[in-house]
Amino acid sequence: MEVLDAVFLDRDGTINVKAPEGSYITRPSQLRLLTGAANAIRALNDAGVLVLVVTNQRGVASRQMSLADVEDVHQELSSRLRRVGARVDGFYVCPHADLSCGCRKPAPGLLFQASHDRPGLRLDRSVMIGDSEIDVEAAAAAGARAIRLGPEATKTRATWLYPDLASAVRALIGSPDERPEAQPPGIPPLANGTEFRKG
Numbered sequence: 001m002e003v004l005d006a007v008f009l010d011r012d013g014t015i016n017v018k019a020p021e022g023s024y025i026t027r028p029s030q031l032r033l034l035t036g037a038a039n040a041i042r043a044l045n046d047a048g049v050l051v052l053v054v055t056n057q058r059g060v061a062s063r064q065m066s067l068a069d070v071e072d073v074h075q076e077l078s079s080r081l082r083r084v085g086a087r088v089d090g091f092y093v094c095p096h097a098d099l100s101c102g103c104r105k106p107a108p109g110l111l112f113q114a115s116h117d118r119p120g121l122r123l124d125r126s127v128m129i130g131d132s133e134i135d136v137e138a139a140a141a142a143g144a145r146a147i148r149l150g151p152e153a154t155k156t157r158a159t160w161l162y163p164d165l166a167s168a169v170r171a172l173i174g175s176p177d178e179r180p181e182a183q184p185p186g187i188p189p190l191a192n193g194t195e196f197r198k199g
């Protein structure tokens with residue numbers, strides 16, 4: 001059975017509805033979870049997979065919000081998840097401006113930070129899920145595989161393409177209701193970082 005150490009989740013557009021281009025989720029009241037996202041996270045929790053959010057929040061650098069605002073939004077996200085028995089195991093935020101750091105995706109810094117914080121977490125046994133190609137690039141740069149979320153025929157270098165978090169997680173670990181205990185996660189072996197099956 002192939003081991004899955006962690007699933008890295010992009011936040012805006014993956015877990016919750018994105019703010020309009022150029023603006024940010026600056027307050028808890030603006031947070032709207034996408035359909036099926038909370039249950040998908042719970043399924044990962046139940047499968048024993050670490051769930052780590054990795055998110056660019058440039059609005060901090062541009063002073064449209066503070067790090068405390070980002071923290072408030074994450075508290076709210078955690079409390080909504082708690083209502084369905086789900087949790088995020090760690091939040092990793094890049095608050096910086098473009099090209100000023102090594103952690104703003106597509107740079108892999110947040111993923112490296114997470115693996116540094118958690119000895120035993122192997123990035124080559126982890127998957128990044130996000131709705132943007134910069135998530136895919138960050139995963140590739142970190143040596144992790146990627147699932148791109150997007151409509152059919154989206155151009156991507158990701159390992160897999162699924163329409164939303166719920167279907168991506170089902171493909172990764174199976175639905176807890178349908179999955180017999182012995183069935184391995186549906187991850188094919190890593191083929192030297194080149195061509196992958198698109199789901």
Ligand SMILES: [Zn+2]
Nearest residue numbers: 094101103104
């Ligand atoms: Zn950064």
